[in-house]
Amino acid sequence: MSGKKITVCAPITLPDAETGVAQPPRAIGQARVSSKLRDTRSALRDLYQTGSLRMVFPHGRGDVEAVMVNTSGGITGGDRFEVEATAGAGSQLTITTQAAERAYRALPGQIGQLATHLTVEEGAFLRWLPQETLIFEGSALKRRLVADLHANARFLMVEPLVFGRTAMGETVHAAHLWDRIDLRRDGVPLYVDGLDLGPDIQAQLDRPAVANGGCAMASLVYVAPEAEGHLNPIRDMLPDTAGASLLAENTLVLRIVAADGFQLRKSLVPILDRLTEHTLPRSWRL
Template structure:
């Protein structure tokens, strides 16, 4: 039987969490944080997503709040008894003068799985967002499942970024070619939205051999990377994030 679950987080400017609702396999825990941030960790309470599951996480940071959301472990998309596609939706809202650091662990697309993920972020003017996404295509020694990932970000009601990527046997041809992954099995991106980029836009540049930094109108910056494995991918994205501090 497929699972339908929605977990919800609301963070206030005073560090409070007036809403922290777990659901199904999505268990939320307030964890110890450093600095000015409230921290919530997503803990998998059961195996998910499986075929046919419909999962969602909603996070809102109210005006002036600062929230970090991370995860205790990677998410593994697996085939299930239901042959249908699984969905995992993330809906983020960040108020004026607020900051959200959305830093989950990797999403692993296991052989035979079929998953569509959709992340939407609505930012007020003056909001700051740090968002990391990482996908690992197949566990060790196996082919990937089918994975479609879409990211849509709006700031002050205007579209900042809207992109969709597809990998695996159900994706359009060429996803593993030299123009896309070039044989790599880990892919990720780091998006930063910050008022400071309006006055000091970043310069486009390569980061090593398999990553690039691109300025976005917004003001924002996007790092995209591919790597042979999850460890190397994380290292590249961590180095990129550290360069903005």
């Protein structure tokens, strides 16, 4: 040891503009990505990224696959993230995440926000396949996903949620989650879903009509001409705590409730394998 004194600097805090009270730093991130058809293959058209949100592109994938990385490590009160993705005419684009997203404890009165806007142009196929969002005790998260689909576009979306890690004995009581999904085809509403949970999420999940004690759930929407052909095979794959139906022409909707994240994946991954023709992003296997 040299005997030199090492000074560790504390995180910089800035005063709030209204209250004058010092606030810890907040994560802000934005990413925009789009694909195009070049000759007979999909290729990256545009990419913009700033702040705590990055996208990486694995090698060896046939179409454009973007893996989102939240460099701040999670979302807490006051954080703001925005994602925009466009599958250009005739192209294919897959969006996933490096790992499960985490909603951490927030200070009173503060909310983390995530806004996503997806566009699927004529003859294109966009797969929105984020891994689980983990909701922890004390968190406050507001999410909004809007997708605009062309009349003959194809679209696959999954949104898995896990409330605490049951293997570690975690339960989620004092937390809030506001979640909105709005899918439109040629401007006409196709699928609208809303979820408001809190302040005692576990008490709500325990209700028979909500999750009957389950601590994990997922919503899936598949829009494609062959959607109806998948309905019965997928129903045969589902546990008793899940259901699938045709919401509209060429639109398959699925919801799963599970005891924990492991059981959710056990049901969900084979279905995603089927609907992606076994091209599920590698990050789902890690």
